[in-house]
Amino acid sequence: MVREWLKGVGVKTLFITPGSPWENDYVESFNGKLADELLEREVFYTLYEAKVLIERWRVQYNTIRPHGALGYRPLAPEAIFAAKAGSAALRPPQQPIEHLVGLTNRLV
Secondary structure, three states, rough: OEEEEHHHHHHOOOOOOOOOOOHHHHHHHHHHHHHHHHHHOOOOOOHHHHHHHHHHHHHHHHHHEEEHHHEEEOOOOOOOOOOOOOOOOOOOOOOHHHHHHHHHHHOO
């Protein structure tokens, strides 16, 4: 179905010869970095631990780590959105801070 759709929109596919990883340098580069920076440095004792550490590495790789091909900028830097008027981020606290300080002194 995908091949038919591509043919219908006039797109030609580019196939990689089986056993020729050098034809897909982007994937090979990523696989090497994943192995060097994560997989060869960690011992995963549980599946959950592997999921957490791999996700943490993925976020760092995409949003923080500088990439030379992009002028040493991250692939997808995290966006900072302005708060909308009336949102909780712009509202003043409901009670003055002195009230909270007094409360903590009574708890100690």
